[in-house]
Amino acid sequence: xxxxxxxxxxxxxxxxxxxxxxxxxxxxxxxxTFDALFYLYAGIMHLALLVGASLVSYYSGxxxxxxxxxxxxxxGVGLNLLNLAFFKYYHFVLENLSRFATLxxxxxxxxxxxxxxxxxxxxxxxxxxxxxxxxxxxxxxxxLEFWVFISFFGQVxxxxxxxxxxxAPQVASTSEWEFxxxxxxxxxxxxxxxxxxxxxxxxxxxxxxxxxxxxxxAMSSVDIWIAAYLFGFQVYYDFSAYSDMALGVGHLFGxxxxxxxxxxxxxxxxxxFWSRWHITLSTWIRDYLYIPMGGxxxxxxxxxxxxxxxxxxxxxxxxxxxxxxLWGLYHGLLSAGHRIWEKTLAKRIRGGKLIRCLNVFxxxxxxxxxxxxxxxxxxxxxxxxxxxMITFSDFSAGPHVAAYLSLVVCLxxxxxxxxxxxxxxxxxxxxxxRVPLAIRGLGWASIAFLICLFIRPKPNAFIYFQF
Amino acid sequence: xxxxxxxxxxxxxxxxxxxxxxxVLFQILLVxxxxxSTVYYYRMDYDVVKDNIADVGATLDxxxxxxxxxxxxxxxILLGDSIMxxxxxxxxxxxxxxxxxxxxxxxxxxxxxxxxxxxYTLLLMLDxxxxxxxxxVLNLTYAGFVKRDPDPPIVYWLGRELARLDLETYRSIxxxxxRSREKQWSSDPFDSYLEYEVYxxxxxxxxxxxxxxxVERKLGLRxxxxxxxxxxxxxxxxxxxxKQPVYRKTFDPSPLQLDDANPNVAFLKRIAEHQKGKDLxxxxxxxxxxxxxxxxxxxxxxRNEVRLNSFLEDMACHYGFQYIDLSGxxxxxxxxxxxxxxxxxYKSLARIIxxxxxxxxGVAPWVSTHHSS
Numbered sequence: 001x002x003x004x005x006x007x008x009x010x011x012x013x014x015x016x017x018x019x020x021x022x023x024x025x026x027x028x029x030x031x032x033t034f035d036a037l038f039y040l041y042a043g044i045m046h047l048a049l050l051v052g053a054s055l056v057s058y059y060s061g062x063x064x065x066x067x068x069x070x071x072x073x074x075x076g077v078g079l080n081l082l083n084l085a086f087f088k089y090y091h092f093v094l095e096n097l098s099r100f101a102t103l104x105x106x107x108x109x110x111x112x113x114x115x116x117x118x119x120x121x122x123x124x125x126x127x128x129x130x131x132x133x134x135x136x137x138x139x140x141x142x143x144l145e146f147w148v149f150i151s152f153f154g155q156v157x158x159x160x161x162x163x164x165x166x167x168a169p170q171v172a173s174t175s176e177w178e179f180x181x182x183x184x185x186x187x188x189x190x191x192x193x194x195x196x197x198x199x200x201x202x203x204x205x206x207x208x209x210x211x212x213x214x215x216x217x218a219m220s221s222v223d224i225w226i227a228a229y230l231f232g233f234q235v236y237y238d239f240s241a242y243s244d245m246a247l248g249v250g251h252l253f254g255x256x257x258x259x260x261x262x263x264x265x266x267x268x269x270x271x272x273f274w275s276r277w278h279i280t281l282s283t284w285i286r287d288y289l290y291i292p293m294g295g296x297x298x299x300x301x302x303x304x305x306x307x308x309x310x311x312x313x314x315x316x317x318x319x320x321x322x323x324x325x326l327w328g329l330y331h332g333l334l335s336a337g338h339r340i341w342e343k344t345l346a347k348r349i350r351g352g353k354l355i356r357c358l359n360v361f362x363x364x365x366x367x368x369x370x371x372x373x374x375x376x377x378x379x380x381x382x383x384x385x386x387x388x389m390i391t392f393s394d395f396s397a398g399p400h401v402a403a404y405l406s407l408v409v410c411l412x413x414x415x416x417x418x419x420x421x422x423x424x425x426x427x428x429x430x431x432x433x434r435v436p437l438a439i440r441g442l443g444w445a446s447i448a449f450l451i452c453l454f455i456r457p458k459p460n461a462f463i464y465f466q467f
Numbered sequence: 468x469x470x471x472x473x474x475x476x477x478x479x480x481x482x483x484x485x486x487x488x489x490x491v492l493f494q495i496l497l498v499x500x501x502x503x504s505t506v507y508y509y510r511m512d513y514d515v516v517k518d519n520i521a522d523v524g525a526t527l528d529x530x531x532x533x534x535x536x537x538x539x540x541x542x543x544i545l546l547g548d549s550i551m552x553x554x555x556x557x558x559x560x561x562x563x564x565x566x567x568x569x570x571x572x573x574x575x576x577x578x579x580x581x582x583x584x585x586x587y588t589l590l591l592m593l594d595x596x597x598x599x600x601x602x603x604v605l606n607l608t609y610a611g612f613v614k615r616d617p618d619p620p621i622v623y624w625l626g627r628e629l630a631r632l633d634l635e636t637y638r639s640i641x642x643x644x645x646r647s648r649e650k651q652w653s654s655d656p657f658d659s660y661l662e663y664e665v666y667x668x669x670x671x672x673x674x675x676x677x678x679x680x681x682v683e684r685k686l687g688l689r690x691x692x693x694x695x696x697x698x699x700x701x702x703x704x705x706x707x708x709x710k711q712p713v714y715r716k717t718f719d720p721s722p723l724q725l726d727d728a729n730p731n732v733a734f735l736k737r738i739a740e741h742q743k744g745k746d747l748x749x750x751x752x753x754x755x756x757x758x759x760x761x762x763x764x765x766x767x768x769x770r771n772e773v774r775l776n777s778f779l780e781d782m783a784c785h786y787g788f789q790y791i792d793l794s795g796x797x798x799x800x801x802x803x804x805x806x807x808x809x810x811x812x813y814k815s816l817a818r819i820i821x822x823x824x825x826x827x828x829g830v831a832p833w834v835s836t837h838h839s840s
C-alpha cells in the first residue's frame with residue numbers, strides 16, 4: 001500500500017480518528033493494530049515474518065540484561081541477517097554459484113518472496129540489538145511498544161531507519177499524546193509536499209526514464225546524459241517524497257521521525273552528499289560498518305579500504321545485483337578519491353563561492369554517472385553506456401531534446417527552491433499570519449486540484465519499496 | 468489551554484471550509500470550460516483510454532455535453548475496432564475526421580481491439596446517457612467470427628460495464644471471461660469502485676487522465692503512441708511480423724461456426740435486436756489483397772467468406788439493417804498493413820460510408836451541409 005494511494009489515506013484517517021479518541025495506553029493498541037493491518041495488506045506471510053523477526057529481536061534484547069549477553073546478540077543479529085540474506089540474496093548467490101558449479105535443480109527452483117521493507121526493518125532491528133549489547137540503550141520491556149517501534153506504518157516499508165535511542169522514548173510516551181494544531185499543520189504540509197513530489201514530479205518522470213532506458217546501449221551520448229539526469233531526479237523526488245510523507249504521518253501521531261534528505265544535489269563532494277542523501281542509511285553504515293571496521297583510526301590507507309568496503313555493502317543492501325554493488329563501489333571510490341584529494345591538493349586551492357559552485361556542478365555530474373549503474377537493466381549495457389557518456393562519442397540527439405534539457409533545468413531549479421524553502425522556516429509562518437484565510441483556502445484548493453489531476457490509473461510504487 | 472485548542476480547531480475547520488468551497492468552484496469551472504477536443508478529437512483518445520478503460524464513460528459524457536450544447540438531434544455514431552478508429556495514423560487521418568468535414572455530427576467511438584461484446588456494451592452505455600443510437604455504423608472483421616480459445620475475449624474492454632448494464636448477458640459469458648488472460652479491466656474491487664463510482668462524480672478526477680495527457684503532449688513530454696502510418700510496401704518487416712501465430716489466427720481457414728454458439732454471432736444478434744427500428748449499417752472491413760493473398764486465397768478462407776457474407780445478408784434481411792462487404796474496394800496501395808489503411812485509404816473508406824449512408828438512410832439534417840471529400 002503506497003502512501004499516495006486512496007487506500008492509505010483512508011487507513012490513516014481511520015487510524016488517526018481512533019487514535020485521537022482512544023485514551024491512555026489504548027492509543028498504542030490502536031497504533032499497533034493499524035501497523036499490523038497496514039503490513040498485512042502486503043500479505044500474511046510478510047506479516048508473519050515481521051512478527052517473527054520482532055519477537056526474536058525483542059527476546060534477544062531482554063536476554064541481554066542477563067548473563068548470556070553475547071549469545072543473545074549473536075542469535076538476534078544472526079537470525080535477522082540470515083532472514084535478510086535468505087529472502088533477498090538467496091537467488092543472487094545461487095545464480096553466481098551456478099556459474100562455477102552444478103547445483104541441485106531443487107535449490108534453484110525454490111521460489112522465495114521478497115518481504116516488503118525487509119532491508120529497512122532488519123537494519124533497524126540490528127541497530128537496536130547492537131545498541132543494547134553495547135550498553136548504549138536499555139532494552140524495550142513492553143512488546144507492544146517494541147512492535148510499534150519496529151512496525152510503525154509511517155516508516156516500516158522504506159524508512160527512515162530509526163534508532164531506538166531516538167524513537168523508543170517517543171513510542172513510550174504515546175499515551176500522553178494530545179492534539180497539537182501546529183504539529184497537525186506540519187503533518188498535513190509535509191504529507192502534501194510529499195504527495196506533490198511523488199505524483200507531480202517522480203511519476204511524471206517515470207515513463208520518460210523507462211522510455212530512455214528501454215533502449216539500452218542504443219542510446220546516444222546526449223540521450224544517456226538526459227536519461228541519467230531524469231532518473232537522478234526521479235529517484236530523488238520519489239524517495240524524498242516518501243520520506244516527507246513518512247515525516248508527516250509521524251507528526252500526526254506525535255512522533256519526530258528522522259529526516260532522510262537535505263537537498264543532496266547541492267553537495268560539493270561525496271562526504272557532503274552522504275550527509276544529505278538517505279541520511280539514516282548513511283549514518284547506519286557509518287556507525288555499524290565503517291567505524292567497527294576501524295574507520296579512520298587505523299591509518300589513512302585502511303580508512304580508505306573501510307570506506308570502499310562500506311559503500312560496496314551499502315550498494316548490495318539496495319538490491320541483489322552486481323550493478324548495485326558496482327554503484328556502491330563507484331561511490332566508495334569517489335569517497336576515497338575525495339579523501340586523497342583533501343589530504344594532498346585541496347589545501348593549495350583557495351575556497352570561494354565560485355569554487356563551491358564549480359564543485360557542486362562537477363560533483364552533480366559524477367552523481368549522475370553513478371545513477372546509470374543503479375538504473376541500467378543489463379550488465380552488458382553498462383560499459384558501452386558509460387563509455388558514450390564520458391567520451392561523447394555518439395552525439396546524435398533524439399526528438400524533444402530541447403524540451404527534456406529544459407525539464408532538467410527546471411527540476412534543478414525546484415531542487416534549489418526546496419533548499420531555500422527549507423532554510424527559510426519562517427515562510428510558512430508568515431504565510432499563515434499575513435495571508436487572509438480565504439486566499440489560503442484558495443491555495444489549498446488549488447493544490448488539492450493539482451494532486452487530483454495527477455492521480456494515475458495504475459499508481460507507480462515507490463522505487464525504494466523494492467529494497 | 469482548552470480554549471486555545473478549540474480556537475485552533477475552529478481555525479483549521481474554517482480553512483478546510485474555504486478550501487472545500489473553492490474546490491467545488493473549480494469543479495464547476497472545469498465542467499463548463501473543458502473543451503471537447505481535450506477528451507475527444509475526431510475519435511476516442513485511445514492513448515489515454517487504454518490505460519484506464521473507465522475513461523470511456525468520461526468520453527461519452529463529454530460527447531453528450533456537446534450534443535446538448537449544440538442541440539444536435541440527428542447524428543451518427545461510429546462503433547468498431549482499430550479499423551473504424553483508423554489506426555495507425557493520427558486523428559486527422561481518421562474516418563471520423565473525413566466524415567466530419569463540412570458536417571460535424573459524426574462521433575467515432577471505436578476502440579482498437581474492441582470486440583462485438585464491447586460494441587453491444589457501448590450501445591447500452593449510450594442508452595444510459597440518453598445519446599441517440601438512431602444512426603449507427605459498425606465495422607465487422609473476418610477475425611471476429613474466428614473461434615476464440617477463449618482469447619480474445621468477446622468483451623475485451625468493457626466487461627465491468629456489461630456486468631452493470633446487462634447482468635444476464637454478462638453471466639452467460641462469464642465462464643469464458645474467467646479463463647481469459649487478455650481482458651482489460653481491473654478485477655480489484657476497491658480500484659473499480661473508485662474508478663467507476665467515486666471518480667466520475669468529481670470532474671477533476673473524472674477527466675484527470677485527459678487533462679494530464681493534453682498538458683504532457685503540449686510540453687512534448689508524452690511520447691506519441693501512434694503506429695507507423697506509411698503504406699505497407701515501405702515496411703519491410705511486415706511480412707515476417709504477420710507470420711506470427713497471433714496474426715495468422717485472424718485468417719483461420721477452419722470452418723466458421725455461424726450460430727449462437729459463436730459469441731460473435733450471439734452479440735451481433737443482440738446488437739441487431741437493439742437497433743430494430745433504428746438505422747444500422749454494418750460493413751465487412753477490407754483486407755489487403757496483395758499482402759495477404761496467400762491467406763485469403765486459401766480454399767477454406769474463401770468458403771468461409773462466402774458463407775459469412777450470405778449469413779450476414781440473411782441477418783440484414785431478417786433484422787432490417789444494411790450490410791455491405793467492402794472486400795476489394797480499397798486499392799492495395801492505400802493499406803498500411805494487412806487490414807489497416809493509410810490516411811488516403813481512410814478517406815476512401817469515409818467516402819464509401821458517406822455514400823452508403825445517403826443511399827440507405829436518405830438525406831438527414833446531419834448531412835444537409837455535407838460536401839464531397
